[in-house]
Amino acid sequence: xxxxxxxxxxxxxxxxxxxxxxxxxxxxxxxxxxxxxxxxxxxxxxxxxxxxxxxxxxxxxxxxxxxxxxxxxxxxxxxxxxxxxxxxxxxxxxxxxxxxxxxxxxxxxxxxxxxxxxxxxxxxxxxxxxxxxxxxxxxxxxxxxxxxxxxxxxxxxxxxxxxxxxxxxxxxxxxxxxxxxxxxxxxxxxxxxxxxxxxxxxxxxxxxxxxxxxxxxxxxxxxxxxxxxxxxxxxxxxxx
Numbered sequence: 001x002x003x004x005x006x007x008x009x010x011x012x013x014x015x016x017x018x019x020x021x022x023x024x025x026x027x028x029x030x031x032x033x034x035x036x037x038x039x040x041x042x043x044x045x046x047x048x049x050x051x052x053x054x055x056x057x058x059x060x061x062x063x064x065x066x067x068x069x070x071x072x073x074x075x076x077x078x079x080x081x082x083x084x085x086x087x088x089x090x091x092x093x094x095x096x097x098x099x100x101x102x103x104x105x106x107x108x109x110x111x112x113x114x115x116x117x118x119x120x121x122x123x124x125x126x127x128x129x130x131x132x133x134x135x136x137x138x139x140x141x142x143x144x145x146x147x148x149x150x151x152x153x154x155x156x157x158x159x160x161x162x163x164x165x166x167x168x169x170x171x172x173x174x175x176x177x178x179x180x181x182x183x184x185x186x187x188x189x190x191x192x193x194x195x196x197x198x199x200x201x202x203x204x205x206x207x208x209x210x211x212x213x214x215x216x217x218x219x220x221x222x223x224x225x226x227x228x229x230x231x232x233x234x235x236x237x238x239x240x
Contacts, residue, residue, distance in 0.1 A: 008056045011220070013172050016146065018060070019214055022049065024114065026182050026217045027076045030174050031057055032166055034142025037066040040087070041164050041174045042216075043080035045110060046119040047126060050080020067140060069150055070130060071176025071216060072158040073098050073190075075110040075120075082126035090138065091130030092152040092160040099129045134162060151206060153178065155192040156199035157185065157216075165206050173207040174214050179226055181218025185233060193237035200230035 005012040010020045016033035022044055030041040038061055043050050057065050065084050070091045071077050078099065081089060091099075099106070103124050110120040132138070138150045147167060154161030157177045164174040177186065178199055187193055204226055207213060213221045234240060 005060065008060060010056070010060070013212060013214070013220070014166070014168055017166055017172055019174075019220075020053075020056075021218075022076075025076045028174075028214055028216055028218075029053060030164075030214060031060070031065075032142065032146070032148055032164070033061050034146030035144025037140070037142040038063060039067040039069060039140060039142060039148055039164070040065045040084065041069050042071050042077040042176070043068060043084065045076040045079050045115055045123075047080060047083050047123050048119060050083030053080060054083050067142070069148075069162060069164050069174075070095060071163070071174070072154070072161050073102065073106070074158065074177070074188075075106045075113070075115070077176070077216070079106065079110060079115075079120070079123035079127075081128040082123065088132060089128060089130045090132045090134055090140075090150055090162070092154055092162040093133045093135040095160040095162070096129040096131075096133060098160055099127060103127055149206070151202075153199050153202055154195070155190075156196040157187070157191055159190045159192065161199065163203060163206070169210075171207050171211040172214065173203060173211050175203060175216060175226075177216035178203060179213060179215040179221065179229060181215045181221050181225070183217065185229065187237075193233070194239050196237065197230050197234040197239055200226055200233070204230075
């Protein structure tokens with residue numbers, strides 16, 4: 001590494017793994033570095049934010065982002081993707097079609113939440129959708145023994161939820177907005193509340209009791225937090 005994670009406002013989670021809580025909506029992005037490749041999980045809310053993340057990844061790791069995984073289709077997680085030319089982009093099955101279909105909705109949602117009209121329009125005009133759609137599980141080999149398991153775990157928080165599991169001691173689970181720590185989990189019009197608790201059961205199976213769970217918004221949590229939030233969601237939506 002050419003610089004420390006903290007120097008750029010990132011939190012180191014493990015060897016070659018770190019995350020940043022972006023300003024505005026406290027959305028998480030994460031980097032996972034192997035010997036041959038670098039994965040970025042989510043890309044921010046604009047091309048401007050994406051370009052900043054691209055520069056920080058280069059400074060932190062000395063090389064470019066080669067792979068991108070998009071946790072779901074909401075604007076604050078996907079609109080920076082076009083800043084990463086040449087990266088291979090992954091999403092849950094159906095994500096590409098949903099993003100194309102909902103492009104104008106992404107722009108409107110971004111502006112409604114405070115992104116400038118210019119930045120939102122620019123990002124949607126350059127919208128990059130996943131080329132690789134994960135149905136079930138997909139293992140990325142980043143080289144040097146570093147693998148990342150991508151899992152299509154939705155629908156739950158949205159119609160298309162993708163998590164990333166970095167094996168290790170402990171494992172690191174990038175949850176997207178299936179888990180939120182800095183506020184109550186948000187259930188918009190594309191949420192599938194009846195399936196959300198089961199998705200968190202699957203998340204806990206993937207990570208295990210000792211894993212580090214990284215929410216889409218908020219501080220890192222443990223399995224007990226995820227289990228408690230699962231119970232709260234089940235009560236809130238009247239499902240078991």
